[in-house]
Amino acid sequence: MEQVRAFVGIALPRECREQAARLGAAVAGLARGAASPARAEAVHLTLRFLGDVPTGGPGGLPAITAALAAIPFAAFGLRFGGGGFFPDMARPRVAWAGLAVGAPECLALAAAVDTALVPLGLPPEARPYRPHLTLARLREPGRGGDWAGALGRLAAAAWPDLRVTACTLWRSVLSPTGARHEVLAVFPARDA
Template identity: 35%
Template sequence: MTQPNEKQVRSFIAIPVPDEGIRALKQVVADFDPEIGRYVRWVRPEGIHLTIKFMGNIPAGIVERVLGVLPLLTANLSPFSIQISGLGGFPNLRKPRVLWAGLDGDLGALRALQLEVDGAVADIGLPKEQRPFSPHLTLARVRREVSDGQLRKISEVVASGEIFATPAWTVNTISLMRTELDPAGSRHYLVGAASIGG
């Protein structure tokens, strides 16, 4: 039961990216920045994560309930492996609004985890995800004021860019995070974590 005027917490559930993956993504940003840096807002490297469920602003009491249910659902799952592979844009690379790095590996297990999490938070009263799950790591958001020519430039640079496939890592933890927004960009803080497989 939520209380009137209860504090709202901007929160999400995510898989952390290992240091080796972050280093590879930093290199991509360093390669792209001279050509397209003025057209995009880069995500801070320490803020890059694989979002499993974005919950938005929810009451603090609901955050506590989500934290309580995560270990129950992850105990019945098994760790799995994924790796960073490929680059792209949403909604597409012709007119991108978001630039991302893709993932490869045991995507079936990743999707199963996402469905379990989505179902568990729906049982608490949060809305289920309506869009298909599209696993990715957000690298940048394209600035609103860019021209069509600048969008073409972004598309060309990303399409011709490379990210070397990182070594696979074992996903054995999911994290409940809270976000604080500031003019320099979002900052994410760990609320709690649950181990996959107990």
């Protein structure tokens, strides 16, 4: 059966995606080794990566779509702020922006997504969910960089206030130039 690489997340407005790309380029420029800043067209806030899922069958896309559509959640405010590195500053692989507003709501929504997908054979994530926005991937962390300067830029970045009114199921198509994301379904917020 055909499969697609899929994930659930929150779509962001253009101004926020462009800010993430600019900030990612600035952080990548502080690395001494190879680094890849986020591309504006690919920026989103991931709630749950699903991996390869079948296009049909009991645990396939139609069942996943129905399960996600049944999740009640209220619209909420969100603003990025601050940030850091995964796994840590000693050997950073990913530079990220954190949330100044909306983290509890993102945590609750991610948990609801996990719970809704368990009956379809998708176990909950093993690692705790940490809402963040990936800004850059640092390909050679051992070569170092001005990580203190990067943290300063992350702390000083001005982000717009957002209103989350939906979550999205995406298909991710990988290519040599990077992933392209195609919207499969959008799930509007409604009263919980």
